[in-house]
Amino acid sequence: MSRICRALHARESAGRAHGFVRRSLRGLLPLPAACGGGMRKAMSGSAKRIAELSCPIAFAAKDTIVLGHGSGGKLSAELMKEIFLPAFQNPILARLDDQAIVNVNGCRLAFTTDSFVVKPLFFPGGDIGSLAVHGTLNDLAMGGAKALFLSAGFIMEEGLPLSVLRRVVESLQGAAAAEGVPVVTGDTKVVEKGSADALFINTSGIGLVPSDLELSSNQARPGDRVLLSGSIGEHGIAVLAQREGLEFESQIKSDSAALYPLVAKMLQVTRKIRCLRDPTRGGLASTLNEIAERSQVAIELQEVSIPVSEEVRGACEMLGLDPLYVANEGKLVAIVDPSAAEELLDMMRRHPLGRDAQIIGTVHDHTAGLVTMRTQLGTARIVDMLAGDQLPRIC
Amino acid sequence: MSRICRALHARESAGRAHGFVRRSLRGLLPLPAACGGGMRKAMSGSAKRIAELSCPIAFAAKDTIVLGHGSGGKLSAELMKEIFLPAFQNPILARLDDQAIVNVNGCRLAFTTDSFVVKPLFFPGGDIGSLAVHGTLNDLAMGGAKALFLSAGFIMEEGLPLSVLRRVVESLQGAAAAEGVPVVTGDTKVVEKGSADALFINTSGIGLVPSDLELSSNQARPGDRVLLSGSIGEHGIAVLAQREGLEFESQIKSDSAALYPLVAKMLQVTRKIRCLRDPTRGGLASTLNEIAERSQVAIELQEVSIPVSEEVRGACEMLGLDPLYVANEGKLVAIVDPSAAEELLDMMRRHPLGRDAQIIGTVHDHTAGLVTMRTQLGTARIVDMLAGDQLPRIC
Numbered sequence: 001m002s003r004i005c006r007a008l009h010a011r012e013s014a015g016r017a018h019g020f021v022r023r024s025l026r027g028l029l030p031l032p033a034a035c036g037g038g039m040r041k042a043m044s045g046s047a048k049r050i051a052e053l054s055c056p057i058a059f060a061a062k063d064t065i066v067l068g069h070g071s072g073g074k075l076s077a078e079l080m081k082e083i084f085l086p087a088f089q090n091p092i093l094a095r096l097d098d099q100a101i102v103n104v105n106g107c108r109l110a111f112t113t114d115s116f117v118v119k120p121l122f123f124p125g126g127d128i129g130s131l132a133v134h135g136t137l138n139d140l141a142m143g144g145a146k147a148l149f150l151s152a153g154f155i156m157e158e159g160l161p162l163s164v165l166r167r168v169v170e171s172l173q174g175a176a177a178a179e180g181v182p183v184v185t186g187d188t189k190v191v192e193k194g195s196a197d198a199l200f201i202n203t204s205g206i207g208l209v210p211s212d213l214e215l216s217s218n219q220a221r222p223g224d225r226v227l228l229s230g231s232i233g234e235h236g237i238a239v240l241a242q243r244e245g246l247e248f249e250s251q252i253k254s255d256s257a258a259l260y261p262l263v264a265k266m267l268q269v270t271r272k273i274r275c276l277r278d279p280t281r282g283g284l285a286s287t288l289n290e291i292a293e294r295s296q297v298a299i300e301l302q303e304v305s306i307p308v309s310e311e312v313r314g315a316c317e318m319l320g321l322d323p324l325y326v327a328n329e330g331k332l333v334a335i336v337d338p339s340a341a342e343e344l345l346d347m348m349r350r351h352p353l354g355r356d357a358q359i360i361g362t363v364h365d366h367t368a369g370l371v372t373m374r375t376q377l378g379t380a381r382i383v384d385m386l387a388g389d390q391l392p393r394i395c
Numbered sequence: 396m397s398r399i400c401r402a403l404h405a406r407e408s409a410g411r412a413h414g415f416v417r418r419s420l421r422g423l424l425p426l427p428a429a430c431g432g433g434m435r436k437a438m439s440g441s442a443k444r445i446a447e448l449s450c451p452i453a454f455a456a457k458d459t460i461v462l463g464h465g466s467g468g469k470l471s472a473e474l475m476k477e478i479f480l481p482a483f484q485n486p487i488l489a490r491l492d493d494q495a496i497v498n499v500n501g502c503r504l505a506f507t508t509d510s511f512v513v514k515p516l517f518f519p520g521g522d523i524g525s526l527a528v529h530g531t532l533n534d535l536a537m538g539g540a541k542a543l544f545l546s547a548g549f550i551m552e553e554g555l556p557l558s559v560l561r562r563v564v565e566s567l568q569g570a571a572a573a574e575g576v577p578v579v580t581g582d583t584k585v586v587e588k589g590s591a592d593a594l595f596i597n598t599s600g601i602g603l604v605p606s607d608l609e610l611s612s613n614q615a616r617p618g619d620r621v622l623l624s625g626s627i628g629e630h631g632i633a634v635l636a637q638r639e640g641l642e643f644e645s646q647i648k649s650d651s652a653a654l655y656p657l658v659a660k661m662l663q664v665t666r667k668i669r670c671l672r673d674p675t676r677g678g679l680a681s682t683l684n685e686i687a688e689r690s691q692v693a694i695e696l697q698e699v700s701i702p703v704s705e706e707v708r709g710a711c712e713m714l715g716l717d718p719l720y721v722a723n724e725g726k727l728v729a730i731v732d733p734s735a736a737e738e739l740l741d742m743m744r745r746h747p748l749g750r751d752a753q754i755i756g757t758v759h760d761h762t763a764g765l766v767t768m769r770t771q772l773g774t775a776r777i778v779d780m781l782a783g784d785q786l787p788r789i790c
Contacts (some may be wrong), residue, residue, distance in 0.1 A: 070585030083561050084581060087568040088547075092579040100579035102544055102714075104603065105502045113546035113599055117584045117591075149497055151508035153597050154551070160460040166478055175480040184478060184487040184495035187597075189512045190465030191788060195592035196512075200584075204508055204599035208499065304751040375584050393586060 011351055047212045056323040072281025074384025099138035101209055110145035110207040112136055119298050119393040123242040126255030129172030134256045136203040137179055141260040142276040144215050144267060145207030150176055153187040153202040160198055203334040219274035220295035221367035225281055225341035229332040229348060231307035232284050236391050237315045242276035252311050257330030269347045272337035278395055279333055282386040285324040287333055287386040288371045296368040301361035303375045319323050325386045327394045397720040435569055468781025480608035492611050493534035498602055505602040507531055512595050514788040518637040520649030523596055524567030529651045531598040532574055536655040537671040539610050540602030545571055548582040548597040555593055574653045588686055614669035615690035617760035620736035622729040624743060625751040626702035627679050631721035631786050632710045647706045653724030657748040664742045667732035674728055675790055677781040683766045684780040690765040696756035698770045704706025720781045722789045
């Protein structure tokens with residue numbers, strides 16, 4: 001609990017100092033959206049401005065890596081823009097989608113990589129092994145790619161019990177085999193005790209993309225509908241609860257799952273899908289901000305349509321977290337031509353991975369890069385990108 | 396120097412206790428082959444048996460990961476056989492080459508992954524960024540594959556200076572650009588201070604293999620010649636010296652380099668190459684043991700033909716290391732039909748990456764899996780696989 005307690009305490013102090021509470025730790029922790037509709041209501045118009053005000057809490061040092069750089073939110077995007085993109089500059093990487101699409105002798109291949117540092121290694125609904133498979137397969141699936149091959153690289157800390165390694169490797173293999181994807185190449189490294197935290201895994205994947213398919217986060221157009229395949233926040237809360245030893249009335253399980261079976265069906269129903277994304281680190285809010293930014297459109301959400309389970313909502317309220325920013329590992333967002341939205345939604349709801357699918361919003365052209373939400377109280381709220389790191393080491 | 400001093404001290408005690416010194420730390424540190432020709436001479440016949448004797452030094456715990464599991468030697472091979480191969484069982488991985496060769500719509504692709512945990516991040520002749528490119532490109536090149544695309548995954552410790560990250564990223568990009576290979580996809584993760592050692596990098600790569608080429612460590616045949624592209628041990632000694640603050644008369648630089656330009660030329664000269672391998676972790680000795688084991692052949696080396704620079708030889712003698720077990724990052728071993736060996740050697744010596752190439756040995760059929768060396772004194776010595784971890788975190 002120590003991290004949460006510290007965070008809550010810090011928020012309280014910051015709140016007192018300013019008389020407002022949203023995202024007061026600037027770049028460190030966002031504040032609970034669930035902490036009071038009235039407050040959010042009062043903020044909606046000026047939230048962006050307020051979030052820019054200075055704060056008595058020390059800023060993250062500008063010249064070192066902070067946890068927020070791994071959040072998938074604003075700091076991650078900054079790091080990408082300031083260090084990685086200028087160095088690696090090439091048009092494939094610059095698409096900034098979850099996967100690179102490359103041509104090899106006439107084949108359209110998807111290629112992706114992901115490192116996993118989730119803590120703890122085992123959590124309700126999954127472990128680092130199955131997560132490493134689902135995460136990378138989903139990055140391929142969001143390009144419409146059927147996965148063909150996986151690699152697995154293990155960085156192990158001296159002293160890691162072989163029984164733990166064996167359990168993780170078997171889980172990783174089980175998850176890969178369930179999707180019919182072989183692990184064809186691998187690597188192991190060992191570092192001294194204290195130089196890593198038990199076990200980190202990198203998986204990379206190769207997939208095959210249909211020749212006529214162009215899914216990308218820069219394809220959203222005004223009028224498009226935003227579909228979400230199910231309820232949000234389960235993975236983040238499950239990992240956090242396990243890490244901090246929290247117990248809720250009913251156990252919250254990670255939604256970690258491989259999404260390609262759903263994607264394949266969706267692509268059979270319609271090719272009017274512009275973009276698919278899985279809202280992992282940084283949650284739904286960060287993913288939609290990325291799409292709005294790259295497509296230069298606005299997105300308006302309906303809070304009432306966004307599925308959040310009672311358990312996750314309760315846990316988020318208790319912990320001061322906003323489910324919009326909590327990680328998912330088995331959900332997808334689809335930006336779809338309005339003419340295809342209803343038919344696609346019907347299909348998704350008949351699939352086990354999309355049972356609770358909803359149309360949660362619409363794409364507009366009024367303010368490029370802006371995501372807003374019509375709240376259940378009828379007010380509008382800006383849904384910004386995650387500014388810091390809500391939950392570190394969630395994947 | 397602490398690690399080295401401990402190791403030397405432990406060796407001394409073990410040596411006193413047994414009256415012999417070679418590989419007395421069973422699975423932890425090999426002993427210096429360079430510590431006296433007479434001693435090695437006396438051991439040659441019974442080295443394998445002696446290495447099996449028990450030892451007063453505690454054995455590595457059998458149920459946890461030890462540094463030796465990351466050595467590329469015997470413990471790495473055991474881990475592979477006991478945990479990874481049984482779980483992932485598939486014929487592509489079971490080839491156990493540096494890369495998987497897979498078919499995608501009629502293209503023969505090479506796919507490989509490697510994580511880099513080298514300490515320190517910067518060393519004479521390279522850094523973790525250039526090394527991460529050379530290591531993965533070389534794994535592709537050893538399959539005869541021209542590299543097409545790279546991925547890069549960064550695991551960063553909170554507090555890593557951005558200036559260090561920038562320098563590494565620029566070096567990584569520089570090394571990739573020098574070979575004309577773009578980094579098309581990437582990932583960043585951040586862990587708390589103390590949960591990783593500054594920076595780990597995973598690179599995965601995709602390459603294209605000529606349709607009629609079959610290089611593999613199971614292809615060596617009796618009569619084949621063993622070619623080595625240049626002098627050994629530079630990378631390992633350069634990293635160790637930097638890490639431990641050692642100074643030699645002249646600075647030893649890592650040989651880290653991308654080998655495909657040499658490989659491409661070699662394949663133009665002859666297709667009678669059975670196998671290419673780069674002797675990285677575990678050194679030349681471990682690589683040749685793997686080839687001997689997988690091809691079920693014996694390999695006999697000529698010590699006099701194995702190029703070792705005076706600087707590396709001196710450093711190894713001082714540190715009690717055997718250059719045969721020290722890592723290289725810019726050298727290759729080729730197993731070649733005898734009819735093509737001389738022509739290939741001539742060509743290699745005309746290439747900057749193979750200037751000091753030598754024919755260092757011959758493949759035989761007398762004892763499957765055995766590597767021996769005819770020493771400069773005319774005696775024979777068994778060259779076993781690295782039993783433990785000579786130098787941890789060398790790549």
